[in-house]
Amino acid sequence: MSKKLNVDGILLFEQPFARVPFENYRKVFRTTQRHVERDLKAVQSTTADLVKQSSSTGVSSEAAIQSIDAMISTVENLKRKLSELHETAGNPTQDVIRERLQHLATVENIPTANDPEFGRWADTRLDRWLVDWALRNGKEKTARMIAKEKHIETLVDIDLFSDIKRIEGALSRHSCTEALAWCSENKTALRKMKSTLEFDLRLQEYIELARAGRRQEAIDYSKKYLVSWQETHLDQIQQALALLAVRPDTSYGRYKRLYDPTRWPNLIKSFRLAIYSLNTLPTEPLLHLSLYAGLASLKLPACYSHATKNVDCPVCDGEAGSGSQGLGKLAEEVPYSHHANSTIVCYITGKIMDADNMPMAFPDNGYVYSRGVCPSDVYFSVSMLTAAKAMEEMSLKNDGMVTCPRSKATCKFSALRRVYIS
Template structure:
């Protein structure tokens, strides 16, 4: 009964890791719809205002000439054709996202048709999920070509978001290369600016601030009033929200780059490390806007698995515990006892929390050895036979120490 319960699939807990799988296409669909509405409202307002102006001019007895009227109508028609092209692109993107969502719902529905990890179909489903997690990891690390190749080989293109991460990595790389134009275009595209304002994001301000720093740094190559006009338009309106940055921006005008080493605050402003911080801020904002986890899903799955197996004994301060068995014990025996104590996983699991077990599982007839370790009587006797010990002797499975049976104490679990 216990084995059956342990092999039973808990569907809800399985899907905790797969929330972004469904959530990201929904966020992208919402973003696509908002962008389409923004374009319709913007160009629709232009047409309405133009028609209203033309009608008012005619009502005041100042009708426009026929050529001007035709020209105005042509401009409005051209504007509406542009809207049609944009809406066609939005519609194609919506259809693509619906295909992704449909494939993901189908993939997760397969899990609900399985009830035990012993089912042969579960292995295939788990392999597909592992391929997704590996692809997600590669995408987050910037290995777009490798991620695309893996997704194509495994047939999981509809279950991963290559285009989204590809766009993010291109913008991030531009920031690391010293350009903020692409990130600013992303911030101001459609109604993204409004969404960032709702999030209280400082990304756009910090991009404008870095743009100002570069203008001042290269003041010999720019117009004298360019720094003033940029600060007046993009920085001064936020002097109450970001007083320190605006104050430093004013001070930069009186601090040539060759003298910044004298003042630590200005030395930090001109430091190349700011580009890395700006790239990390963009990545964080991008993930928050699309409700993406801040760390790869592979890390979450791996840490959960390690934590489920880890016990306090796995990293005990005892010299013969952890992944280094004594010369009396073979490595294969140590690794077969506990995966976390193996050479490969011991250090990897060092910083994850211990497993929280609501039910304890112990061997029957536990015997306590003088060194403080406890093993089941049957396992001790079986190992003593395999080790060729004399009758009445037992051997610690981990440390190799030999004790007499008269030294053992029976353990009672209360």
């Protein structure tokens, strides 16, 4: 039976896929806009000065020609910069956006999940998610190799994660320069997000000046970079200014926290959260999110009980609760599945118990097994043979007596209680 594709569900994961190149193109546009505004402002200023001079004191033709030549030179330089910017950044970004949108459009034209075209599309998506996972875990070489072998360089965000790695590397070396440059490039977007990353970075640079005992430099720095934040961060600025009178080895709580070296790892986390939010990237790898969706539909309390583990269940893969990095570990992050109607599987036969295969409970311990006969295609060892019989067959071969395979309790078949599924 053919299954119609849930395109909307598939595209839920794809927002970052289209957003990242869009943010790159937006950055190119902003850079272009700054070049245009700065150089045109210079031309307008020169023109205004020339008009003012000619109307008041007069200006010689030679001076006028020099001013006009300077304006022409400025405009030509602007044209060259815009041309270079368009060729080096604009066109490649346009190509990436076009290829990604074409990739997404492909799935909209696939009628069913059984279509071979969807299989190929899904394989490409898995390759993209593997590259995303590798990049997030610092395996850039592996990510580049996968992208090259699968010919998906334009469908993955290697350049973005390279920038993240570069900036985080600088922060780990206690340098805010790279991160502040990134904040400057994305100032408008960060303001819309109400991000305080730039202030946190400026505050950290001030703290390092205070730690080094460079008090005058710290005062000058605060006047230049911190005072402008006083409307929203006045308390933090006042506390930082008082830091100049406190030694770095202080034990006083509020100042000890400012000097705490763990502020640097927190800055790395704040930067990563900001750049992920800007590009609508989830904090978890896309591969994990897709696995979470499947694991959430399978996870049950029984998966964490050694007595009821199922070797075919990815949640019961032996890793759940063990602290290792298996699917069971991922399943710890998701809630238990919810079933509107109960589904009970027989411990002995592995078959679903329903009205045609009535569940029967032992009177003393409450263990439930199916009434039906164990299928002939299920094989067990000799030691498990008695336990591997469903209740009715077991009673026929044991003079009406049945034995619980888990507790070894024995009773008459007639003593078993029927269990009604709600």
